[in-house]
Amino acid sequence: xxxxxxxxxxxxxxxxxxxxxxxxxxxxxxxxxxxxxxxxxxxxxxxxxxxxxxxxxxxxxxxxxxxxxxxxxxxxxxxxxxxxxxxxxxxxxxxxxxxxxxxxxxxxxxxx
Amino acid sequence: xxxxxxxxxxxxxxxxxxxxxxxxxxxxxxxxxxxxxxxxxxxxxxxxxxxxxxxxxxxxxxxxxxxxxxxxxxxxxxxxxxxxxxxxxxxxxxxxxxxxxxxxxxxxxxx
Numbered sequence: 001x002x003x004x005x006x007x008x009x010x011x012x013x014x015x016x017x018x019x020x021x022x023x024x025x026x027x028x029x030x031x032x033x034x035x036x037x038x039x040x041x042x043x044x045x046x047x048x049x050x051x052x053x054x055x056x057x058x059x060x061x062x063x064x065x066x067x068x069x070x071x072x073x074x075x076x077x078x079x080x081x082x083x084x085x086x087x088x089x090x091x092x093x094x095x096x097x098x099x100x101x102x103x104x105x106x107x108x109x110x111x112x
Numbered sequence: 113x114x115x116x117x118x119x120x121x122x123x124x125x126x127x128x129x130x131x132x133x134x135x136x137x138x139x140x141x142x143x144x145x146x147x148x149x150x151x152x153x154x155x156x157x158x159x160x161x162x163x164x165x166x167x168x169x170x171x172x173x174x175x176x177x178x179x180x181x182x183x184x185x186x187x188x189x190x191x192x193x194x195x196x197x198x199x200x201x202x203x204x205x206x207x208x209x210x211x212x213x214x215x216x217x218x219x220x221x222x223x
Binding site: 034036041042045046049087089098101102104 | 145202204
């Protein structure tokens with residue numbers, strides 16, 4: 001059974017204080033690792049898809065990296081508007097079509 | 113380009129009733145997936161439809177069902193509602209399965 005675990009559950013940062021969120025996964029052949037951002041009362045907003053170990057993607061203050069067992073979301077010099085829950089999800093190669101296994105998320109709060 | 117549209121946004125139902133939720137995917141997207149999100153369980157996969165056929169199913173009881181129409185719009189139905197069915201129900205659409213766009217969800221409260 002596919003499993004995705006995120007840590008920490010919650011993270012509080014000061015504006016400008018860089019940090020990383022962790023996502024460890026156990027899937028039967030990773031087809032894709034996804035990062036989403038979710039604001040309260042809204043649906044998840046797509047950030048990145050990573051497909052193979054060693055791959056990195058960046059968007060503004062966010063950078064996602066992938067190894068064979070985990071993914072990191074690095075946040076550089078965060079701002080209060082980066083406060084949200086960050087979700088990691090994996091798709092395995094044994095399941096055809098669209099089926100994501102999500103982690104519980106990391107609730108990030110950035111204080112001004 | 114319009115996003116994924118879910119209706120209604122909020123719903124209050126009584127235990128034992130049934131409910132139908134609707135999802136209109138992004139134009140051209142043929143895959144529609146449904147997820148249940150609760151504080152204790154996080155996001156859990158319900159089912160996926162592709163070209164009007166259920167392609168994947170999660171571990172939910174038979175009270176949860178869905179369908180997809182020829183225009184790719186999808187509906188999910190929950191019968192005999194229980195208090196534990198209170199959740200945010202999210203729909204996601206994709207083309208090849210490598211990009212999933214979520215709607216804003218339907219907040220269902222069962223009283």
